[in-house]
Amino acid sequence: MIKFRAVFASLLAACSLQASAVLAASPASAAVAASCPSHYLDGRPPEIRNPKLAAATRPLCFSEFGVMHSGVTRTALWSAEHLAADQVVAAQGLDRDNAFHPEPRLPRGQRAELSDYARSGFDRGHLAPNGDMPDRTAQRESFSLANMVPQDRDHNRHIWAPIEGAVRKMAKKEGELYVITGPAFLGSSLRRVGNVIVPSHLYKVVYSPRQKAGAAWFVENRSDAPIQVIPVAELERILGIELLPSLNQRQKERMLALPKIRQKKSRY
DNA sequence: CGGCTTCAGCTA
DNA sequence: TAGCTGAAGCCG
Secondary structure (H helix, E strand, C coil): CCCCCCCCHHHHHHCHHHHHHHHCCCCCHHHHHCCCHHHCHHHCCCEECCHHHHCCEEEEECCCCEEEEECCCCEEEEEEEEEEHHHHHHHHCCCCCCCCECCCCCCCCCCCCHHHHCCCCEEEEECCCHHHCCCHHHHHHHCEHHHEEEEEHHHHHHHHHHHHHHHHHHHHHHCEEEEEEEEECCCCCCCEECCEECCCEEEEEEEECCCCEEEEEEEECCCCCCCEEECHHHHHHHHCEECCCCCCHHHHHCECCCCCCCCCCCCC
């Protein structure tokens, strides 16, 4: 059983200046105007329950995924995809073309810049993965810094990459999946790279319509972190975000079997 | 066991 | 933007 307390007070304490500065710039109506239902289970995007997380948020739609961006953390709070089998096949026929760029739809005072990440020691880690993108347009969109978080190198390459591969494999088997990926900012010692807050954890929710079941990976943002698999309901409590609002509590407890991810032994 | 894939950073 | 570098899981 996990006993994380969702301590977002520290996040706000670390960023109070930015938070107050950007609050006025984010009308709540923007959230409605820019919803993109096709990326979400039953057309319903996640709902932020922890008010502290809601500061300076704005939804952004991309062709193959939708994000909720935070001007406080200068990252997304989630990135959501409807991942279909044929899309995965198309994506796997496309070579990678790195094109990291700041998100032009975001005001400069809220968005991450390439300079925030440069020589930081952290990877620019995709939330919605490049490897899921079926065409050049979607691929380029996935390289928006609005779809990135500062991620530990080894975590990204040796924990997250195999998880992403497992999700694509599962999507081909299940026919379709809904996938939501994002950061968590827990604890009292959050650090930052430039103006971007470094998440303490990353999560990835997978929901299979065919099995009517879901589950989530939840892993600390460091190398050699243990890979935890938890129910959607538990992740929602940890985050203070209702990720799959069209499901009832019982449905959120119904576990989808996720593939086992192998991990290198720790160096001891 | 070796090639393939996937995640990238850095430099010019 | 192109080119070079690198590690490790996956898979046949």
